Structures are given as structure tokens and as C-alpha cells.
Amino acid sequence: MRKEIKITIFAVVSLIIVAVLLHLCSLVLRPKYMSQPLEGALIAEYYGEVDKGRQHQVLFVGDCEVYESFVPPLLWEEYGITSYIRGSAQQLIWQSYYLLEETFRYESPKVVVFNVLSMKYGEPQKEEYNRMTLDGMRNSPVKHQAILASMTKEENIASYYFPILRYHSRWKDLTAEDFKFMFKRDTVSHNGYLMQTGIRPMEKSFAEQEAEAINKIYDPDLPATAFEYLDKMKELCKQNGAELILIKTPTNSSTYWWYDEWDAQIAGYAEQNGLDYYNFIENEAIGIDWQTDTYDRGLHLNVYGAEKLTKHFGELLVSEYGLESQQSDVGVSSVWKTKTEQYYKQKEEMERGQ
Amino acid sequence: MSFTSIGFICFLAATVVLYYVFPKKHQWKLLLAASLAFYFIAGEWYLPYILFTIISSYIVARLMRKNSEREKLYIEQNRDSLDKDARKAYKAAEKKKRFRILILGLVLNFGILAVLKYTGFTVNNINSIIGIFSDNVSLPLPKLLLPMGISFYTFQTMGYLIDVYRERTQAETNPFRLALFVSFFPQLVQGPISRHGDLSEQLFCGHSAKWENIAPGMIRVAWGFFKKLVIADTVMIAIKSIMSSPERYSGAYVVFLILAYSAQIYADFTGGIDITIGIGEMLGIRIKENFDHPFASTSTKEYWRRWHITMGTWFQDYIFYPLSICKPMQKLSKWSRAKMGPALGKRIPVYLATIVTWFVTGLWHGASWNFIVWGLLNCLVILVSQELQPLYTKFHNRFPKLNDSYAYTLFCRTRTFLLMGLIRVLDCYRDVPLTFKSVGTVFYDFSSWREFFAGGVFDLGVGPREYIVVALAIVTVCIVSKFQRAEGISLRHKIAERPSLAFLCLSVLVVVIIIFGSYGIGFDASGFIYNQF
Known part of the structure; x- marks a missing residue:
């Protein structure tokens, strides 16, 4: 009997030591996303915000087009609207849906803005992008559902709960950054907005891009799975008393073209379900100049384009959705004052660095 | 699974x-x-x-x-x-x-x-x-x-x-x-x-x-995982690079392939058998050993008594012996003794049975000419060394102290290891002519050595740090093997006598395997090589 007790004690102690050791190794080995690609750090940053009890009137969800197109500090500065972007690279619609579900557990935004580009995907795409979205989420039943919906064939669910199983091979590529940000990481975004100050003009005209895009093979029908999740998103917003707005941010590249057939399907869906849909692609009122407002030849907006779109959209939020300025709230104002200062500080630094 | x-x-x-x-x-x-x-x-x-x-x-x-x-x-x-x-x-x-x-x-x-x-x-x-x-x-x-x-x-x-x-x-x-x-x-x-x-x-x-079964069993399973994931599957990345571009990788790379593939197949196969025997032990079931330090063999015949033992004895018991004593073979024996004299005549049926056995052994390993030639080459080496036996005896009679010398034993082991490695290369290339052509480059493509040492070895998908880890793992395997051979004991049973040591050993193995093992996305982790046979 004494031997059994001894063995049990050793077994438990060993298990604890191994678990602690592996956890520490996992903290070192996980990618930190503190240098490129910064996108991987976006999803996790949200918890730093809500853990401080901060609430937002507007929540943006979607892929790279949202975190490159809307500037929450500017929305605050111009209209006193508090907002957050829960977007990451190639964030698929089901990931947006589950992030939204998770967000409603922390706060109650009045307006949810969903960028529809990811509607073109009906199946899991790339493991790297899944990781950038899902690794950042806190463990919860919602995350579990998101993982199950997102996994590609080669992925294993265990590696999401024990990331060391995925990142163990990084031991040979470790840098000082991995140790520096082992326990705490810097904030890389401005409430989910990832700043880009570079300018890389679009070289071809809109018509040329369109001609190129149309010649590519594409499915004119958006996948049914995407609409299923859009339905779920609509229901979720309804249950939580939030207004769902569908948007398509301005882009101008044949690489990720938003086809007319897709647009018609989204417009039809919005009409059928009493939702608002704004396609900003050819909206001249925003004033996007594709020679100065994009950092990657029309694929995404840079900060100058994002500021223009944010101002335009802020007006809509106030006039059409009745969002009121929160600037009279001293507590909220002091927080956002800091955020706005940080935003302009980084903008200046990045402009100077170019 | x-x-x-x-x-x-x-x-x-x-x-x-x-x-x-x-x-x-x-x-x-x-x-x-x-x-x-x-x-x-x-x-x-x-x-x-x-x-x-x-x-x-x-x-x-x-x-x-x-x-x-x-x-x-x-x-x-x-x-x-x-x-x-x-x-x-x-x-x-x-x-x-x-x-x-x-x-x-x-x-x-x-x-x-x-x-x-x-x-x-x-x-x-x-x-x-x-x-x-x-x-x-x-x-x-x-x-x-x-x-x-x-x-x-x-x-x-x-x-x-x-x-x-x-x-x-x-x-x-x-x-x-x-x-x-x-x-x-x-x-x-x-x-x-x-x-x-x-x-x-x-x-x-x-x-x-029983702790006496479960602990050694777990250690052996973990040891098998260590060999498979840390050594075999890491080395495999470099091996696959060479195998997939035989025109690009010749000379020095083929020598590297011979050595690396020997390490890989040993770690892969013995690792798998360690897992098998370890599982059996955890369940209280003793499964027969399949290896007995094959790379310590001083001759091909000895090597095949130590490598994949259960397969060797199967072919011996169910093919070689029945074939050697079957009626047609007895007739052949009689005929050859009469025609060729008793010395050579009695060897003919044995050699014929050996050739058939090795042909079947090759065929068992895989449906390709590579494996058939592999089997027959093994057979050739065994028969030639058998034929040269009188010469060896003469040589050893002339230098009687040689057999006791460690240097000579080491020479014999190295010779056997290289010879087996050379024949084993037939597993790697897609056909027999390509194998011979690639091995042939070892003898004339000397410029490849410069490229190989100038960093070519690191362009095979395995970096310097990984080679260091693999080298350390191989050294660990060699030390454990040497210790077990010298002491004639089972190290894991010795370790299991002290539960604290057993858990320490298991913990270290688990952490090392998880971090340094080649598995998951980014690795084209292979199934066990012998799985396909």
C-alpha cells in the first residue's frame, strides 16, 4: 500500500512539473505577432479592453478589410462614438459569427457592422489564418465551436488547446522577441485598427481591374454555408438588441474583386431581411483617391483612405442609426483621449519613418 | 490510426x-x-x-x-x-x-x-x-x-x-x-x-x-516515440530531399543518404517495435524482441540474426529448412555430390535454398525489383563470405590475436554497417538502375563534397540546430544501447525499481519528444517504414 501511495504521489508531482514546464515552453514557442505579421495579435487585444470594463456602441466584424478601413479613435474624435473592430486576416464568416457571440457575453453594442467579403468562402481555407483568429480567442465553448467550424483537414483540435503541439518546431527559430513578450504583449492596434501609412497607388483603372477580374474563374453564387451564418448572425443581433449593418468596404483590385452577382445576392438578402447594406466600392461621396489612399495597389485602404471612410460612415451612424456622442462622459472621454493621442502619435512616427 | x-x-x-x-x-x-x-x-x-x-x-x-x-x-x-x-x-x-x-x-x-x-x-x-x-x-x-x-x-x-x-x-x-x-x-x-x-x-x-510491468512498458513506449519522432522523422526530411532529386544530389549526398537512411530505418523500425513491446509489457504480455543491437554485428550473417529477428526466423523455419530437406532438394544434393564432389556438391542445395529464401524475403519487403535485388544482394554477400570462409580461417590462423583486438572488431562492425547501408539504399531510389547510377556517383563526383560542406547539407530541409539535436539523440541511443549490451541488463527495468527515477525519465522523454519531435503541420510525418510491408 505504501508503494502505491508513493507511486501516486510521484505520478501527480511529475504530471504537475511536466504540465508547468510545457506551459512555459508553450509561452515561449507561441508566435507573438509583435513584428510582422501583426494581424495575429489583433483578436487577443480585445480582452485587454473589456477586462477594464470598457463598452462600445459599435462593433465591426470581418476580415482584413475592416481592420484596415475603420479608425475607432477618429470615430470617437469626430462623432463621440465608441467602437471596436474584431477582425483578423481572412476571418471567415463563421469566425466572425462566433467572435460576435463571444463579444455579446462581454458587452452590448448597439450597432454591429459586418463586412461581407468573407461571404465568398463556404469552407475552411488556410491553417495560418485560422490560427491568427482562433489562437487569440479565450478558451470557451464558443471558441470550441469556432475551432470545429474552421479546422482544415490537416488540423488537429488538440493543438488549439495545447498550442505547443502546433508550435513546438519553432524552438529553432526563437528570437529575443519570443522571450520578451512571453508573458505580456504590446498593443499593436487602435481598438482593432491596424495602421498602414504607406502609399502604393493602384496602377490600373477600375475598368481594367474589373475586366481582369471578370476573366477569372469564379463562382457567381455565394455559398449557402455563408448565408446560414449570416442568418445566425442576424438572429444573434436581434436577440441582443443590436442593429446589424452589412457593408462592403472600398477596394479596387482584381485580386479580391467583389463581383456584381455577389453584390446582388447580398443586396437581395438585406432587402428580404430588413437589413441595411452599403456597398462603398464606387461611392464617390467618400472621396477615396486610389493614387494616395491605398498601401497595396487597391487591395486595402491605408490610414488616409481609412480616415475618409470612417468620417463618412460616422455621419451615417449618427444620422441613420441615431448614435449619440459619449464625449460628455468624463470617464469614457479620458480613456478615448489617450487612445486618440496614441493614434496620432503612431501616425506621426510611421509617417516620419517612411 | x-x-x-x-x-x-x-x-x-x-x-x-x-x-x-x-x-x-x-x-x-x-x-x-x-x-x-x-x-x-x-x-x-x-x-x-x-x-x-x-x-x-x-x-x-x-x-x-x-x-x-x-x-x-x-x-x-x-x-x-x-x-x-x-x-x-x-x-x-x-x-x-x-x-x-x-x-x-x-x-x-x-x-x-x-x-x-x-x-x-x-x-x-x-x-x-x-x-x-x-x-x-x-x-x-x-x-x-x-x-x-x-x-x-x-x-x-x-x-x-x-x-x-x-x-x-x-x-x-x-x-x-x-x-x-x-x-x-x-x-x-x-x-x-x-x-x-x-x-x-x-x-x-x-x-x-503491476508497477513492474507498467513502468518499464511506459518507458519503452516513450523511448520508441523518442526514436521515431526525434530521430527518424527528422532525418527523413533530408532523405526525402535527396531521394526526390537524384540528379541534383549525387556523390557526397549519396554517402550522406547511406548513413542517414541507416539511422532513420533503425530509429523508425526499432522505435516502432519499442512501442509495440512496451504496450505489450504495460498489459503484462511479453512480445518477442525483434532486434539485438544489429549495428554491433561483425558480419552480414550475424546482422541478419540481430535485425528483424522474427522475420528471419520465420523464413528460416518455414521456407529455408523445409526447402533444404524437401525431396527434390535431396535429389539435387545427391546429383551434385556425384557430379561436383562432396565438398561443393553438398553446398549446392543449401545455396539454392538460401537464394530462394532471400528472393522471397526481398519480395516480402515490397513489390518491386528494388527489393528483389536487395534480397539477392544480401544473399550474395552471405554466400560469398561463406565461400571465402577458408580464406578467413587461414588469415586468422596467421594472426591469431586479431580476433581479440577491439580495433579489428570495430573494423568488422564498420564494414558490416557500411555494406548493409550500401545495399539498403535500394529502398530509397525509385528503380534499380537509378540506385546503381546514384551510388556510382560516389566514386567520381568529388566536386559535390565541396558543395555539401559549404552548406549543401543544410539545404535538405534540416537546419544546423536540428542536426545537432538529432546527433545528440543518436548519441543517447548509442550510449543506452552500449550500456545495455555491456551490463546485459534491461535499463528500463532497473530504472523502474525506483519510481522517482522512472517518472523523471518519463517526464524528460515526454518534454523532449513534444518539443523536438517532428510531427504536426509543417512536417510530412511518415508512417512507420515497415508499415508498408
Whole structure:
């Protein structure tokens, strides 16, 4: 009997030591996303915000087009609207849906803005992008559902709960950054907005891009799975008393073209379900100049384009959705004052660095 | 389900826990259910094949047993009426019947193996011959399923049938017990090829959970994972790079391939066997060792006594010996002695049996000319060294102290290691001419050495840090092996005597495997090499 007790004690102690050791190794080995690609750090940053009890009137969800197109500090500065972007690279619609579900557990935004580009995907795409979205989420039943919906064939669910199983091979590529940000990481975004100050003009005209895009093979029908999740998103917003707005941010590249057939399907869906849909692609009122407002030849907006779109959209939020300025709230104002200062500080630094 | 998957680890943990929770007399039933589940998960269409082997072998063995019992009963009942000759004649007639039943079992099961494994190879060869005469005609290549480990379980089961025929083991009366013997899951992936007499009793007698079994078993399983994931699968990345571009990688790279592939196949195969034997040990079941420090062999013959032991003894017991003493061979022996003299004449049938055995051994390893040539080259080396034996004896008589010298032993070991490595390269390249061509570059492409040492070795998908880890892992394996050989003890049993040390050892292995193992996305982690045989 004494031997059994001894063995049990050793077994438990060993298990604890191994678990602690592996956890520490996992903290070192996980990618930190503190240098490129910064996108991987976006999803996790949200918890730093809500853990401080901060609430937002507007929540943006979607892929790279949202975190490159809307500037929450500017929305605050111009209209006193508090907002957050829960977007990451190639964030698929089901990931947006589950992030939204998770967000409603922390706060109650009045307006949810969903960028529809990811509607073109009906199946899991790339493991790297899944990781950038899902690794950042806190463990919860919602995350579990998101993982199950997102996994590609080669992925294993265990590696999401024990990331060391995925990142163990990084031991040979470790840098000082991995140790520096082992326990705490810097904030890389401005409430989910990832700043880009570079300018890389679009070289071809809109018509040329369109001609190129149309010649590519594409499915004119958006996948049914995407609409299923859009339905779920609509229901979720309804249950939580939030207004769902569908948007398509301005882009101008044949690489990720938003086809007319897709647009018609989204417009039809919005009409059928009493939702608002704004396609900003050819909206001249925003004033996007594709020679100065994009950092990657029309694929995404840079900060100058994002500021223009944010101002335009802020007006809509106030006039059409009745969002009121929160600037009279001293507590909220002091927080956002800091955020706005940080935003302009980084903008200046990045402009100077170019 | 791969041994190195998370699914398998969970499956194994659940099986071991349930095994000891089950009442002893029902434990084997749980093992049978687990084994069939394991095989079903590995491939849902695999099951019918193994079930056919189980059912057909059960019937054949039962028929032979019934015949044998009938024979004994008849002789018993007619003890007084039958004279010696009549008894002998009756026995011979009955044995012939049993032999026919055995042949039926062998043909059915080896037939399935032959069709599934060798049809493609045969069709390809026929097409090559047809291609000489016509460009437009060729036979279609059938797409046949090759169930995992079919060669292993077929050989093990056919060994059982032959043993039943030879009355060396009892025929199973319960088909489910035979089913467990055939499908025992740790052995299904890559053997060893167990004998019914060695394994069956242990499978069916109950076992209690004992630290003395579980701890060494766990250490051996972890050691197997270490060899497979840290050494074999990392080295495999470099090997695959060389194999996939033979035109690009010649000379120095081929030498590297010979050495690296030796390390890989050793770590892969012995690692898999460590996992198998370790699982058996955790369940209280002793599975036969399949390796005995093969790289310490001083001759090819010795090497084959130490490498894949159960396969070697299978071919020896069921092919070589029966072939050596069969009637046509005896006639040949008589003829060759008369024509060539007693010295050479008596060797001819032995050599012929050796050639046939090695041909079949090669064919067993794979349906390609590479494996056939590999088998025959092994045979050639063995026969040549046998022929040169008088010369060696003379040499050793001239230098009697040489055999005691460590330097000479080391020379013999290195020679055997390199020779085996050279022949083993036939596993790597897609065909025999390419293998010879690539190996040939070692002797004239000297410029490749400069490129190799100028960083070429790091362009094979394995970086300098990984090579260091692999080198350290190989050194660890060598030290453990050396220690076990020198002390003649089982290190893991020694470690298990102290639970604290056992857990420390397991903890270190687990952490090292998780961090330095080659698995998961980004690695094209291979199945076990012998899995395909």
C-alpha cells in the first residue's frame, strides 16, 4: 500500500512539473505577432479592453478589410462614438459569427457592422489564418465551436488547446522577441485598427481591374454555408438588441474583386431581411483617391483612405442609426483621449519613418 | 490510426485502463474489441480482409486438428488389429490429408496477399515486356486496397497453421481467441511476427496491474516515440530531399543518404517495435524482441540474426529448412555430390535454398525489383563470405590475436554497417538502375563534397540546430544501447525499481519528444517504414 501511495504521489508531482514546464515552453514557442505579421495579435487585444470594463456602441466584424478601413479613435474624435473592430486576416464568416457571440457575453453594442467579403468562402481555407483568429480567442465553448467550424483537414483540435503541439518546431527559430513578450504583449492596434501609412497607388483603372477580374474563374453564387451564418448572425443581433449593418468596404483590385452577382445576392438578402447594406466600392461621396489612399495597389485602404471612410460612415451612424456622442462622459472621454493621442502619435512616427 | 497520433495515445490510455478494470478472465475480450476497433479506424475496408484470414485459418486449423484427433482415435481403437506398417501407412495417408488442408489454407491466404500486393508489380512487368513489341497495347493497372500490416498478420497466421500441422501448437478451439492472436493491435502495424506458442497463452491469461510491468512498458513506449519522432522523422526530411532529386544530389549526398537512411530505418523500425513491446509489457504480455543491437554485428550473417529477428526466423523455419530437406532438394544434393564432389556438391542445395529464401524475403519487403535485388544482394554477400570462409580461417590462423583486438572488431562492425547501408539504399531510389547510377556517383563526383560542406547539407530541409539535436539523440541511443549490451541488463527495468527515477525519465522523454519531435503541420510525418510491408 505504501508503494502505491508513493507511486501516486510521484505520478501527480511529475504530471504537475511536466504540465508547468510545457506551459512555459508553450509561452515561449507561441508566435507573438509583435513584428510582422501583426494581424495575429489583433483578436487577443480585445480582452485587454473589456477586462477594464470598457463598452462600445459599435462593433465591426470581418476580415482584413475592416481592420484596415475603420479608425475607432477618429470615430470617437469626430462623432463621440465608441467602437471596436474584431477582425483578423481572412476571418471567415463563421469566425466572425462566433467572435460576435463571444463579444455579446462581454458587452452590448448597439450597432454591429459586418463586412461581407468573407461571404465568398463556404469552407475552411488556410491553417495560418485560422490560427491568427482562433489562437487569440479565450478558451470557451464558443471558441470550441469556432475551432470545429474552421479546422482544415490537416488540423488537429488538440493543438488549439495545447498550442505547443502546433508550435513546438519553432524552438529553432526563437528570437529575443519570443522571450520578451512571453508573458505580456504590446498593443499593436487602435481598438482593432491596424495602421498602414504607406502609399502604393493602384496602377490600373477600375475598368481594367474589373475586366481582369471578370476573366477569372469564379463562382457567381455565394455559398449557402455563408448565408446560414449570416442568418445566425442576424438572429444573434436581434436577440441582443443590436442593429446589424452589412457593408462592403472600398477596394479596387482584381485580386479580391467583389463581383456584381455577389453584390446582388447580398443586396437581395438585406432587402428580404430588413437589413441595411452599403456597398462603398464606387461611392464617390467618400472621396477615396486610389493614387494616395491605398498601401497595396487597391487591395486595402491605408490610414488616409481609412480616415475618409470612417468620417463618412460616422455621419451615417449618427444620422441613420441615431448614435449619440459619449464625449460628455468624463470617464469614457479620458480613456478615448489617450487612445486618440496614441493614434496620432503612431501616425506621426510611421509617417516620419517612411 | 498511426502509432504517433494523439488519437492513438488516447486510445492506448483508455485500453490500458479498461484492461485492468476488466475481470481477468474477460481481459482478452477487451483486447480483441480494441484490436478490431484499431484496425477499423485505420481503414474501414481493412476489416473484411483480416476477418477472412481469421475465419479461413480457424477452419483450416480445426480441420487439421479434427483429422489429427480422428487419426489418434483410430489408432487407439485399432491398436491390436493394425501392425506397424499398416499404422505407418494410415498415419502417412492422414498426414497427406492434413497437408492438403494446410495447402488450401496457405494458398487462400498467401493468394490474397499475392493478389493485393503483387498484381500491380506483375502488370507493370507484363506491360514492360509488351512495350518492347508494341507501343499501343498495355494492361490496365488495377487499383487494389492494401490493408495495413497484411504481410505481418498473414505470415504470423500462416506460421500458426504450419505449427498446427507440425503439431507444435494446439489449434484454437475458440475463433475469437484466434482472432485476437491474428489482430493483436500493437503488432498489427509492423510486427514482430509472433509464434502462436509464444504469444497465445499470455494473451488469454489475465493480468493484474503491476508497477513492474507498467513502468518499464511506459518507458519503452516513450523511448520508441523518442526514436521515431526525434530521430527518424527528422532525418527523413533530408532523405526525402535527396531521394526526390537524384540528379541534383549525387556523390557526397549519396554517402550522406547511406548513413542517414541507416539511422532513420533503425530509429523508425526499432522505435516502432519499442512501442509495440512496451504496450505489450504495460498489459503484462511479453512480445518477442525483434532486434539485438544489429549495428554491433561483425558480419552480414550475424546482422541478419540481430535485425528483424522474427522475420528471419520465420523464413528460416518455414521456407529455408523445409526447402533444404524437401525431396527434390535431396535429389539435387545427391546429383551434385556425384557430379561436383562432396565438398561443393553438398553446398549446392543449401545455396539454392538460401537464394530462394532471400528472393522471397526481398519480395516480402515490397513489390518491386528494388527489393528483389536487395534480397539477392544480401544473399550474395552471405554466400560469398561463406565461400571465402577458408580464406578467413587461414588469415586468422596467421594472426591469431586479431580476433581479440577491439580495433579489428570495430573494423568488422564498420564494414558490416557500411555494406548493409550500401545495399539498403535500394529502398530509397525509385528503380534499380537509378540506385546503381546514384551510388556510382560516389566514386567520381568529388566536386559535390565541396558543395555539401559549404552548406549543401543544410539545404535538405534540416537546419544546423536540428542536426545537432538529432546527433545528440543518436548519441543517447548509442550510449543506452552500449550500456545495455555491456551490463546485459534491461535499463528500463532497473530504472523502474525506483519510481522517482522512472517518472523523471518519463517526464524528460515526454518534454523532449513534444518539443523536438517532428510531427504536426509543417512536417510530412511518415508512417512507420515497415508499415508498408
